[in-house]
Amino acid sequence: MKKGLWSSYQRIFPFISLILLIIIFSIIVGPKFWSVDNLVNIINQVVPLILGGAGMIFVVTQGGCDLSQGSALALVGTIAAMASNSLGFIAYFPVAIFLGALIGAFNGVIVSKFKVQSLMVTLAMMITLRAIVVYITGGQVIYVSSSVLLLDNFAIKISIFVTTMAVMYYLFEYTKIGFYSKVIGENEMVGIYTGISVDKYKILAFMISGIMAGIVGALTVGRIGGVDPAMGNFFELQVLMSLFVGGVPVTGGAGSKIYKLFIGALILSVLQNGLILSRVSAEVSELVEGIILIGVVFFTLYIRSKFIQVQSAGEN
Amino acid sequence: MTNEYIFRAEKLNKFFGPTHANNDVSISIQKGEIRGLIGENGSGKSTLISLISGIIQKDSGMMFLDGEPYEPKTPLDAFNHKIGTVVQELGLVDGLPIGVNIFLGRLDMFNKNGVIDLQGLYKAASEHLSYWNLGKFPVQNLASTLSVEEKKMVELARALSVNPNFLILDEITTAISLNNRKLLYSIIEQFKKQGKSVLLITHDLEEIIKITDNITIMRDGVVVDTRKSCELTPDILKRLMVGRELSGSYYRNDWEDQYEDDVVLSVCDLTVEEHFEDVSFDLHKGEILGICGLSDAGIHELGETIFGVIKPQKGSIYFISSNEKIKVKNSIHARKLGIGYVPKDRDKQALMINDSVENNICLPSIEILQGPFGYIRPAKMRKLSSKVVNDFEIKAKSISQYIRGLSGGNKQKINFARWMNEKVRILIMDCPTRGVDVGVKAYIYSVMNEAKKQGLSIIMISDELPELIGMCDRLLVMKEGKVVKTFYRSSGFTEESIMEVMM
Numbered sequence: 035m036k037k038g039l040w041s042s043y044q045r046i047f048p049f050i051s052l053i054l055l056i057i058i059f060s061i062i063v064g065p066k067f068w069s070v071d072n073l074v075n076i077i078n079q080v081v082p083l084i085l086g087g088a089g090m091i092f093v094v095t096q097g098g099c100d101l102s103q104g105s106a107l108a109l110v111g112t113i114a115a116m117a118s119n120s121l122g123f124i125a126y127f128p129v130a131i132f133l134g135a136l137i138g139a140f141n142g143v144i145v146s147k148f149k150v151q152s153l154m155v156t157l158a159m160m161i162t163l164r165a166i167v168v169y170i171t172g173g174q175v176i177y178v179s180s181s182v183l184l185l186d187n188f189a190i191k192i193s194i195f196v197t198t199m200a201v202m203y204y205l206f207e208y209t210k211i212g213f214y215s216k217v218i219g220e221n222e223m224v225g226i227y228t229g230i231s232v233d234k235y236k237i238l239a240f241m242i243s244g245i246m247a248g249i250v251g252a253l254t255v256g257r258i259g260g261v262d263p264a265m266g267n268f269f270e271l272q273v274l275m276s277l278f279v280g281g282v283p284v285t286g287g288a289g290s291k292i293y294k295l296f297i298g299a300l301i302l303s304v305l306q307n308g309l310i311l312s313r314v315s316a317e318v319s320e321l322v323e324g325i326i327l328i329g330v331v332f333f334t335l336y337i338r339s340k341f342i343q344v345q346s347a348g349e350n
Numbered sequence: 351m352t353n354e355y356i357f358r359a360e361k362l363n364k365f366f367g368p369t370h371a372n373n374d375v376s377i378s379i380q381k382g383e384i385r386g387l388i389g390e391n392g393s394g395k396s397t398l399i400s401l402i403s404g405i406i407q408k409d410s411g412m413m414f415l416d417g418e419p420y421e422p423k424t425p426l427d428a429f430n431h432k433i434g435t436v437v438q439e440l441g442l443v444d445g446l447p448i449g450v451n452i453f454l455g456r457l458d459m460f461n462k463n464g465v466i467d468l469q470g471l472y473k474a475a476s477e478h479l480s481y482w483n484l485g486k487f488p489v490q491n492l493a494s495t496l497s498v499e500e501k502k503m504v505e506l507a508r509a510l511s512v513n514p515n516f517l518i519l520d521e522i523t524t525a526i527s528l529n530n531r532k533l534l535y536s537i538i539e540q541f542k543k544q545g546k547s548v549l550l551i552t553h554d555l556e557e558i559i560k561i562t563d564n565i566t567i568m569r570d571g572v573v574v575d576t577r578k579s580c581e582l583t584p585d586i587l588k589r590l591m592v593g594r595e596l597s598g599s600y601y602r603n604d605w606e607d608q609y610e611d612d613v614v615l616s617v618c619d620l621t622v623e624e625h626f627e628d629v630s631f632d633l634h635k636g637e638i639l640g641i642c643g644l645s646d647a648g649i650h651e652l653g654e655t656i657f658g659v660i661k662p663q664k665g666s667i668y669f670i671s672s673n674e675k676i677k678v679k680n681s682i683h684a685r686k687l688g689i690g691y692v693p694k695d696r697d698k699q700a701l702m703i704n705d706s707v708e709n710n711i712c713l714p715s716i717e718i719l720q721g722p723f724g725y726i727r728p729a730k731m732r733k734l735s736s737k738v739v740n741d742f743e744i745k746a747k748s749i750s751q752y753i754r755g756l757s758g759g760n761k762q763k764i765n766f767a768r769w770m771n772e773k774v775r776i777l778i779m780d781c782p783t784r785g786v787d788v789g790v791k792a793y794i795y796s797v798m799n800e801a802k803k804q805g806l807s808i809i810m811i812s813d814e815l816p817e818l819i820g821m822c823d824r825l826l827v828m829k830e831g832k833v834v835k836t837f838y839r840s841s842g843f844t845e846e847s848i849m850e851v852m853m
Contacts, residue, residue: 209724210716217713220702226659227699228714229685288705342704346755347747 047337048281048297051330055301059308066311074188076303078257081195082250083299086273088202089246091295092211092239094277096218097286098145098152100243103250104269105163106137111251112167112261115178123181130248137163138244142237152240160270168263176261185256198249203292205242215239219286276302279327281334289338301330355417356381356516356547357402362411364397371397373571375411379516382545384538386558386579389568390591390787391757395551396438398568399520402549403435404428415516426455434514436505436522442493449475449489452508478511483533498695499526499645506534517541518549523557524785527645527813528852535561553787555584556816569593588788600792601820602799607839609637609823613670614807615689615776617656620665625651626831628665633776638798638808640822642815644852647828650694653780653811657691658684671775685714690769694780694811700765701753708735708749711768718773742767743793759790766794770801777801778809783817795821815845827851 059067066072086103093100114130141159145152185191206212214235217225225232254265280298283289305326309319357379364372372394379385389395400406402413404422413420415431422428428435442451449472453460460471475489484507487500496504502525509517517538523531538548538561552558558565559579566576567590575590615633620626626648633639643649654660656667658681667678669687678684681691693699701710712719712731719730735749744763746756753761762783769777782798783791798808798821812818818825825837827848835851837843 204725208726208728210720210726211724213709213716213726216705216709217702220705221698223699224702224713226681227657227691227693229657229681229683229689229691231682288702288709342752342754345706345750345752347751 047333048279048294048301048330051279052297052301052304055304055308059304059311063308063311067308072307072311076300076307077192079303079307080299081191082253082269083273083276083302084295085195085198085246085250085253086269087276087295087299088199088206088292089243090270090273091206091277091282091290091292092215092242093152094219094274094282094284095206095212095215095286095290096236096239097222098236098239099156099270099274100138100141100152100240101156101270102137102141102159102163103243103247103273104266104271105160105167106134106244106247107251107254107266107269108167108261108263109137109163109170109251110134110248111255111265112170112176112263114248114252115176115182115255115261116170118182119179123179126182127249127252130252131245132248134244134246134248134251135241136244137247138241139237141244142240145240146233146236171261171263173263175263178255178260182256183259185253186259191253194249194253198246199292202242202246206290206292211235211238211242216286216288216290219283219290220288272302275327279330279334281338283338284335302327354380356383356415357420357549358414359398359402360412360414362398362401362413363409364401364406365409366397370571372401372408375568375571375573377566377573377576379547379549381547382542383564384542384548384550384562386562386565387549387551387568388553388555388558388565388587388591390789391759393568393591394571395568396520397571399435399437399518399549399551402428403433403437403518405437429455429512432512432515433518434509434512434516435518435520436502436509437518437520442496442501442504442508444492444494446493447472447490448487448493448496448504451493451504452478452489452511454508456512475507479507482507482510482537485530499530502526503530506537510537515546516549517546520551521553521785523552523554524781524813527643528815528849529644531557553783553785553791554814555587555788559584559587567591591787592789600788600795601817602795605839605842607637607823609802609807610635610805615656616668616670616675618665618668620652620655620662620667622648622651622655622660622662625655625660626828629828629833630665631826631833631836633807633809635807636802636805637823638802638810638821640818640825641809641811641828642813642818642825642848642852643828646830647852648831649811649828650780652828653691653778653809656684656809657681657689657778659691669776686717688773688775690714690774690777692766692769692777692779692782694784696758696761696765696784701761703754704752706750706752707739707744707746707756707764708732710753710764711735711738711749714768715771715773718771738764738767738770742797759786762786762790762794766797770797774806776807776809778811780811781813782810783812783814791817815848819843819845819848 090100090103110130110133113133114126117129118126141156144150144155214230217230218232218235222232255261258265276298277295278284279301280294282294305323309322355378359375359377362372362375375398387395401408404425404427420431452475453471457466460467472489479487484503502522541548550562559582562579564576565579565582567574569591612635613632614635618630620629629652641649641652651660655662658678669676669678676687678687697703708731712734715734716726719726721727732749739746739749742763745760766782783794802808810822823839825843826833827835829852
């Protein structure tokens with residue numbers, strides 16, 4: 035019946051968008067779209083988006099956002115690279131993770147304890163961290179030791195990705211961290227009146243977001259083979275876009291799911307990759323990208339509002 | 351020729367999907383009549399009110415106002431026909447000043463060369479408030495600064511500002527405390543004297559019998575009967591509403607204060623500025639301790655402070671178990687120790703309305719459900735929520751239904767039932783039966799009574815004296831932030847003696 039349909043649309047709409055895009059580009063671009071080189075390209079683009087998104091999703095679910103991810107990624111990558119140059123490769127990941135967590139904790143404490151909107155705090159943080167990166171590097175590219183370059187190996191990258199995502203999936207879907215994040219996003223007051231430490235879980239969410247930015251930073255430096263002061267520019271916006279396109283509600287709450295992040299990141303990457311391969315000029319391609327994304331987000335929100343009506347009526 | 355009826359409806363019908371919310375509803379209200387409208391949650395009262403006030407449109411039937419056909423398309427239409435409404439669906443706009451809220455939709459009258467004359471508006475709003483004695487409000491401030499009760503009073507002011515001949519009040523008394531209720535009664539009295547009419551909806555049976563002339567009873571979308579109030583008793587009303595005999599009284603039937611000697615919670619010299627000061631009391635195992643007071647007595651804030659949501663300036667709360675005295679630090683600590691809290695405003699403070707019954711039920715128990723590595727098994731959550739839904743007879747289509755779609759009574763059952771887990775020793779309940787029908791009320795009381803016998807201690811904060819008298823072992827009466835008197839069940843308490851201390 036009509037009511038049952040809305041419920042399934044909500045679940046399958048992002049999948050349909052993704053499949054449609056893939057079919058369209060398979061036709062326009064031809065076999066080149068399915069070549070191994072191109073698939074690796076897409077994976078290389080998707081992996082950081084999903085890793086960053088897995089951190090961001092905690093913050094977004096609580097109804098906030100972390101705009102500092104891109105700059106945090108650059109700063110963490112820079113410092114971790116310098117640490118591995120002086121202390122050896124063993125310090126590379128621990129430094130990246132620790133520093134990411136530290137930046138996240140700083141964001142989280144200001145947002146929760148001083149009750150400032152996360153948009154403002156992380157926007158300021160984004161500018162500040164980028165300035166520090168430029169100051170440290172002097173605007174130059176820094177080269178890194180050869181052991182860091184080994185990270186650009188496909189197998190290593192994929193194993194890091196799979197392990198990290200398994201942990202994040204578990205934390206988000208099966209522990210109280212994820213559960214309480216959804217509660218905070220639905221209604222913060224409810225959290226307060228049921229005795230949940232709202233502040234603690236906000237700080238934790240930003241720390242997770244920072245840690246994921248750190249891991250992406252470490253992988254990015256390995257991929258580029260050095261520190262580029264401009265790396266991670268607009269990364270946070272791409273990550274947010276992946277989440278929203280995949281159907282994570284902009285207001286956060288119970289509708290957030292990790293699988294939606296996967297779909298969203300794939301839609302975004304396939305779209306960008308396909309447009310490049312279609313030899314559309316840069317301006318046109320950005321215009322097309324923008325229009326398609328607006329359309330997807332619009333329909334996702336529309337379908338979600340219908341879905342809430344249906345769920346309230348109790349039809350499945 | 352003057353028409354003796356102010357409002358008449360004939361064979362109104364309204365469907366919501368397959369639900370027949372109003373089935374051939376006919377009702378006639380005379381000029382100068384105070385009419386009560388009563389029925390269980392979901393009986394179609396609110397639908398009827400929404401039809402009259404133009405919030406929704408009828409599917410068929412006729413309405414007449416003062417003998418003329420009346421077809422409101424919007425709430426503004428109703429206002430223009432001099433029908434003043436205070437209904438649940440039309441709240442205040444939080445982001446606008448109180449004064450603007452009062453004249454919302456009719457700002458044209460303050461139009462001065464295309465600009466709204468705010469000074470004039472604020473002046474008119476203040477005069478309007480003081481004319482009806484509704485209290486002093488800073489009319490320039492945003493509506494979001496008001497408490498639930500103050501908002502209701504401003505909504506009442508808005509309804510009165512259209513100079514109505516017909517006033518509709520939907521469950522307004524449940525949100526306001528005794529002193530404001532007195533004020534409301536006097537306004538209603540004034541209406542009657544001027545030959546104007548009032549339609550009043552409330553779940554408080556004693557109240558509706560006392561202040562109305564006639565009462566119309568609805569059940570399952572149908573008008574069952576209209577009776578003279580003076581011939582009715584709460585028991586007859588209950589039977590008419592439910593359609594069957596409710597067994598016995600729904601309160602406790604013993605008149606002894608029964609609880610063990612063990613103290614489970616000790617409150618010492620608790621002070622929160624502007625709300626209450628130096629409040630001290632002990633709560634015993636298996637005791638129902640009532641707290642009552644007028645709107646500025648600080649009873650609701652006291653409850654929030656005991657649960658740790660508000661931080662006191664002075665004093666402490668001790669949780670006592672097996673001779674260990676633990677100071678309660680905040681709400682997180684309180685929940686972990688085994689203190690539960692049922693907030694007054696269930697839609698804003700207690701429930702995630704766009705989330706499932708399952709998640710809402712599991713919320714306070716999530717940490718109990720945790721396995722090794724913090725693993726929360728979905729099957730465990732389903733099991734717990736199904737059990738609660740069954741045990742407490744919560745009417746939901748499934749545990750995945752969203753809270754938004756449940757009736758007020760079922761929402762309140764969830765708000766309350768989810769704390770009844772094995773860990774909770776003390777439950778603080780703020781207005782536990784606010785806006786729920788007699789069936790759910792009776793159910794909540796019986797569960798409280800049962801839990802009390804099992805050793806649960808309950809702090810019951812309420813604006814309704816009959817339920818406090820009916821349920822409490824001890825009753826603390828607060829006035830202007832201080833505990834002025836303690837009543838004991840065994841020595842008997844009457845509404846009059848409590849009111850005397852409270853006022």
